[in-house]
Amino acid sequence: MAKVLMKGNEAIGAAAIEAGCRYFFGYPITPQSELPEYMARELPKVGGVFLQAESEIAAINMVYGAAGAGARVMTSSSSPGISLKQEGISYIAGAELPCLIVNIMRGGPGLGSIQPSQTDYFQATRGGGNGDYRVVVLAPANVQELVDLVMEGFDIADQYRNPVMVLGDGMIGQMMEPVELRKPKPRELPPKDWATDGTKGKRKPNIINSLYLAAEELEAHNKRLQEKYRKIMENEVKVESYKIEDADVVIAAYGTTSRIAKTAISQLEKEGYKVGLIRPITLWPYPYDEFDKINDKCKGILTVEMNSGQMVDDVKIAVKGRFPVYFHGRTGGMVPTPNEIIDKVKKIYGGEM
Numbered sequence: 001m002a003k004v005l006m007k008g009n010e011a012i013g014a015a016a017i018e019a020g021c022r023y024f025f026g027y028p029i030t031p032q033s034e035l036p037e038y039m040a041r042e043l044p045k046v047g048g049v050f051l052q053a054e055s056e057i058a059a060i061n062m063v064y065g066a067a068g069a070g071a072r073v074m075t076s077s078s079s080p081g082i083s084l085k086q087e088g089i090s091y092i093a094g095a096e097l098p099c100l101i102v103n104i105m106r107g108g109p110g111l112g113s114i115q116p117s118q119t120d121y122f123q124a125t126r127g128g129g130n131g132d133y134r135v136v137v138l139a140p141a142n143v144q145e146l147v148d149l150v151m152e153g154f155d156i157a158d159q160y161r162n163p164v165m166v167l168g169d170g171m172i173g174q175m176m177e178p179v180e181l182r183k184p185k186p187r188e189l190p191p192k193d194w195a196t197d198g199t200k201g202k203r204k205p206n207i208i209n210s211l212y213l214a215a216e217e218l219e220a221h222n223k224r225l226q227e228k229y230r231k232i233m234e235n236e237v238k239v240e241s242y243k244i245e246d247a248d249v250v251i252a253a254y255g256t257t258s259r260i261a262k263t264a265i266s267q268l269e270k271e272g273y274k275v276g277l278i279r280p281i282t283l284w285p286y287p288y289d290e291f292d293k294i295n296d297k298c299k300g301i302l303t304v305e306m307n308s309g310q311m312v313d314d315v316k317i318a319v320k321g322r323f324p325v326y327f328h329g330r331t332g333g334m335v336p337t338p339n340e341i342i343d344k345v346k347k348i349y350g351g352e353m
Helices: 008-018 034-046 056-068 079-084 086-094 121-126 143-160 170-174 215-235 255-270 288-293 312-319 338-349
Strands: 004-007 023-026 049-052 073-077 099-105 136-138 163-169 176-179 239-242 249-252 275-280 282-284 300-305 325-329
Touching: 004 008, 008 034, 008 099, 008 143, 008 170, 008 176, 023 034, 023 056, 034 049, 056 073, 056 079, 056 086, 056 099, 073 079, 079 086, 079 099, 086 163, 086 215, 099 143, 099 170, 121 163, 121 282, 136 143, 143 163, 143 176, 143 215, 163 170, 163 255, 170 255, 239 255, 239 288, 249 255, 249 338, 255 275, 255 300, 255 338, 288 312, 300 312, 300 338, 312 325, 325 338
Parallel strands: 023 049, 023 073, 073 099, 099 163, 136 163, 249 275, 249 300, 300 325
Antiparallel strands: 004 176, 136 282, 239 275
8 A cells, every 4th residue: 555645733634534433523622623534524524524613521421422333533623622522431441331532632732722732641641531441542753654553543442342542642633644545454343232323122221331439339340340451451562662771861751752761872873872761651551560571781761751741650660670760851842852752861971960
């Protein structure tokens, strides 16, 4: 299949349709508005339904309904819009329904700005709604990976009956790169015999619900959810590592920030520095075990993000006190530069941090 030059937001839509998504419910917000625009134009061509809801809250509850009927469905938004969807995301997780949620992040808190950011890490990985639930969080670093993870995200959602979030930033939504709409590795997906798609006189009605008034029933439900999350942690961790076995400094970065880090590493290598990279592709489940592969002589880990240090907690958990953990970040829509990262790495080398 030939590659096509596509903007990130539009590539998400093309990948979703290729993956069998036929329902999209959303609300426009910068910097992801090209995605609903694309779906509004293209979904009807394949017999699908696009609906611009009256609010983000309405959109996520429409997702709940379509997912409950067994459809492949998605929504998208950007940071404050995802905040409005959190109650519905908790409902969907509690009802064990598969769906895909795309967050093309912008600066915060509050309305913040329309510039690229990574300030929703806490919200995505810790659960922004109520209850003991988890959302699988995928963090692509380029448009091709964005396409691949959108398509695989639908399969992951169906396999575990769980919402999956694709977490990008404004840059990846707006950049243009060549992509190929290739199918993910096939999975054995369970039948959707739980769906509320009509009994057709052949079975008892299915009931989809996240309300359990009896404490014993809710505890049993939560125990089952936790067991499912353990299976996800065992099977779905994705990570890219680069030269961490003999690195004197290891950078931890995800998404488009990891690309900036790679540019810095390339320059540092030319100057004789040994620098590695751990790039989490799943932010949940987090690739904690990958940090065990770092050599004992490493001088420290530098976490680089477009926020005030939200992934630092996970990095500290992962290193288990073996190495000092440092941080470099920019906020408000400012983007870290390779030179800034190079300067921090050299300071770690020189014991100045």
